[in-house]
Amino acid sequence: MRQNSTLIATQRAPAYSNTALAALVEENRVHRDVYLDPALFELEMERIWGKAWIYVGHESQVKNPGDYLSTTIGREPVLMVRDNRGEVNVIYNRCGHKGAKVVAKPCGSATMFRCPYHGWTFHLDGKLNATPHKCGYDDTDFDPEDPQFSMQKVARVESYRGFVFASLSAQGEDLKTFMGATLETIDNMVDRSPQSEVEVVGTCLPYFHDCNWKMFFENLNDAQHPMVCHASVGVATRRVVKQLPQGAAVPKEVEIIYPFGSSYEFFDELGVSVMARGHSFMGGRQSIHSAYAEIPGYMDSMIAAHGRERTEQVLGSNRHNTAIYPSFTIKDAVQIIRVVRPVAVDKTLIQTWHFRLKGAPEEMLHRTITYSRLINSPASMVGPDDWDCYARMQESLHSDSAEWVDMRRYIGREQSEGGITRASGTSDLSMRNQYRAWSDYMTQGQQ
Numbered sequence: 001m002r003q004n005s006t007l008i009a010t011q012r013a014p015a016y017s018n019t020a021l022a023a024l025v026e027e028n029r030v031h032r033d034v035y036l037d038p039a040l041f042e043l044e045m046e047r048i049w050g051k052a053w054i055y056v057g058h059e060s061q062v063k064n065p066g067d068y069l070s071t072t073i074g075r076e077p078v079l080m081v082r083d084n085r086g087e088v089n090v091i092y093n094r095c096g097h098k099g100a101k102v103v104a105k106p107c108g109s110a111t112m113f114r115c116p117y118h119g120w121t122f123h124l125d126g127k128l129n130a131t132p133h134k135c136g137y138d139d140t141d142f143d144p145e146d147p148q149f150s151m152q153k154v155a156r157v158e159s160y161r162g163f164v165f166a167s168l169s170a171q172g173e174d175l176k177t178f179m180g181a182t183l184e185t186i187d188n189m190v191d192r193s194p195q196s197e198v199e200v201v202g203t204c205l206p207y208f209h210d211c212n213w214k215m216f217f218e219n220l221n222d223a224q225h226p227m228v229c230h231a232s233v234g235v236a237t238r239r240v241v242k243q244l245p246q247g248a249a250v251p252k253e254v255e256i257i258y259p260f261g262s263s264y265e266f267f268d269e270l271g272v273s274v275m276a277r278g279h280s281f282m283g284g285r286q287s288i289h290s291a292y293a294e295i296p297g298y299m300d301s302m303i304a305a306h307g308r309e310r311t312e313q314v315l316g317s318n319r320h321n322t323a324i325y326p327s328f329t330i331k332d333a334v335q336i337i338r339v340v341r342p343v344a345v346d347k348t349l350i351q352t353w354h355f356r357l358k359g360a361p362e363e364m365l366h367r368t369i370t371y372s373r374l375i376n377s378p379a380s381m382v383g384p385d386d387w388d389c390y391a392r393m394q395e396s397l398h399s400d401s402a403e404w405v406d407m408r409r410y411i412g413r414e415q416s417e418g419g420i421t422r423a424s425g426t427s428d429l430s431m432r433n434q435y436r437a438w439s440d441y442m443t444q445g446q447q
Contacts, residue, residue, distance in 0.1 A: 015039050018443040025439040027432070028408035032397045034438070035212040035405075041345035048326055048441045049074030051169045052277075053178045055328040055339055056080050056090055058353070059162040060199035066109045066124060072341055073168055077101055078154060079113075080164060083124035090157045090166040091126035096149035106203070113151065126151035161190050162198065181420060182279045182330075185322035189332035191314045194305035194359035198335065201365060204351040207378050211390035213326070213340050213348040214434070219386055220321040220329050221282050221430040223267035224409070226260050229385045234261015250293070256371050259288035260382055267425040270320060274421050278325030278437030280430035287320035289333035297361045305359065323430070325437055334371045335364075346394050352376040407431045 016039070024031040024040075034040060057069045057080045068081040070093060077093035079102075095102050095115040102113050102122070112129060113122040121129040128150045131137065143149075156167040158175040163186055165175055176183065190198050209216055219225065227234065237258045241250060250258075259266075270287060274280040283290075302311040323329045328339045335357060341349040352372055356365045375382045397405075410427035423429040 016043065016442075021442045022439055025435045026404075028411055029404045029406050030435050032403050032405060034435075035214065035394065035397055036345065038345045040442075041212075041342070043442060045074045045342070047444060048438070049168075049342065051167065051172060051441060052326060053156075053158070053165040053167050053172075053175050054326075055324070055337075056157075056164045056166050058198075058200045058355075059088055059159060059164060061107065062088060064109065066111055067107075068103065068110060069107050070103050070105060073154065073166060074342060076168065078166070079103055079151075081124055087125075088157070088159065088164055089125050090154045090164070091151045092154065094151060095120055096122075096128060096151060097131075102151060122151045126153055161186055178277060179324065180275045180277070180279060181273075182275070182281070182322050182324050184317075185281065185319050185330050185332050188314060188317050188319070189330065189335055189355070191306075192302075192332065192335070192360075193357035194301040196305075197358040198355040199358060201354050201356045204339075204353050205372055205377055207350045207352070207376065207383065207387075208343075209348045209350060209387055209390055210346060211348060211387075211394040212345060213342040214438075215390045215393060216340060216348055216350060216386075217323060217326065217329075217434060218431045219390070220323045221272050221280050222428075223270070223272070223282065223425040224264075225386075225389070226267065227263060229389055230260040230382055233257050233381050233385075237261065252293070252367060252370060253374060255292055256367075256374055257381060259291070262288070264426055270425040271422055272425050272427055272430050274430055274433035275419055276437075278434045279323060280325075280433060281322040282320040282425055283318050285316065285318065287318040287333060289320070289331070290318040292333075292367070295361055295363045295367065298364060301359060301361070325434060335368045336372055336376070338376065350376075407435070 024034055054073045056071060056073065056078065061067070061069045062080055062082040065082050065084045065086065068079050070077070070079055072078060078090055079093050080088060080090050082088050093101055093103055095117065097115065097118055097120050100115055100117040102115050110124070112124070114120070119132045123129050128144050131144070154166045154168055155170040158165055160175060160179070160183065172178075190196055234257075237254045238261060240254050241258065244250065270283040272280060272282050273284070299311070302315070306314070318333050321329050321331065326340065328337055330337045335355040337353050337355070339351045339353065341351060343349055354365070354368050354372060374380050377383060407428040410423050410429065411432070413427070414421045414423045414429055421429065421433070
């Protein structure tokens with residue numbers, strides 16, 4: 001048995017030394033293997049997705065005892081579930097007996113979990129409840145109190161204003177330290193509610209991408225592509241605006257899509273900001289959402305709840321795609337998050353979730369859903385543009401014509417202050433920052 005265990009451990013040993021991993025990332029470029037090599041993807045699942053704080057779900061998705069959400073951390077199947085004490089747990093979706101996946105539904109409610117194979121049952125916190133025909137374990141060393149026989153809890157779980165994160169590693173910094181200044185985006189989204197509370201509405205909008213997960217993440221704050229990749233929708237919406245009768249209201253669909261055709265100068269002015277651990281955001285005072293028309297009743301409800309000064313402060317902040325590496329991105333101004341679920345080295349599931357601002361006019365939620373249908377859906381007018389480019393990269397990076405991907409735009413022109421580094425919006429700064437984090441995770445800080 002020891003020889004077999006040693007053999008398995010040897011087979012799982014990484015093929016890359018820390019020196020070789022560090023060589024894949026240079027100051028202004030990365031090697032194509034970071035997108036293509038299945039061995040690197042396996043290491044990412046262990047060293048990034050197995051160590052970092054990963055977004056799991058929102059507490060509003062498990063409002064009552066027994067409510068659960070089935071999801072993944074990296075490729076580990078997990079459940080977020082509220083137990084009978086009202087606590088939110090994140091447990092492995094794995095039976096402690098033969099390892100079967102216990103829950104198959106994406107969400108639901110249960111008084112207890114029951115394995116479909118041999119009928120072992122588990123409490124809502126994952127602890128083993130009972131084994132059928134238990135006399136078969138008499139006079140054996142089976143101990144029902146041994147955690148190995150339960151649906152085990154993940155190492156760490158923390159919640160920030162209802163947003164639940166988990167880490168598969170018992171070691172590491174706390175959630176607030178990990179998140180840094182990105183917490184301000186969550187604060188801003190929640191504070192846009194007159195009741196200072198948000199809740200998830202409906203199920204997610206899923207979108208499979210035929211590409212490595214990092215391509216999607218890089219694109220979030222890549223401001224060089226909109227005026228090229230999304231040129232057709234940008235031109236079309238501008239034609240619509242020109243044809244509107246004088247004084248006519250701009251349709252909200254046009255209002256949403258119009259900024260995607262903005263100029264390089266517009267995006268440069270937004271600026272891009274990065275911080276430790278690969279996080280980033282664009283904008284601040286303005287973004288592609290800051291010129292939206294006011295929804296009747298919303299401002300009044302905010303002023304009544306928070307006062308004019310605080311309302312103007314909250315609504316005056318407009319970040320574009322706060323990217324919290326490696327697992328999700330949040331848009332405070334339109335109350336949307338997109339969650340990254342790696343499937344394989346060349347396949348990624350993106351899940352879009354929509355939030356209601358409690359106490360706000362229902363039209364706010366309607367705009368959120370409209371935005372997502374126009375931008376994030378597989379059948380949208382914008383998202384497929386990105387998907388097509390990702391698929392082209394994933395295919396053509398196999399070409400032996402070149403081995404490196406360039407990321408040098410505006411390099412050396414950054415400015416740093418208070419732990420945040422800023423540059424012009426079309427800089428590659430956010431990508432360089434992500435790969436510094438990638439390299440640190442992958443070499444386990446031992447470069």
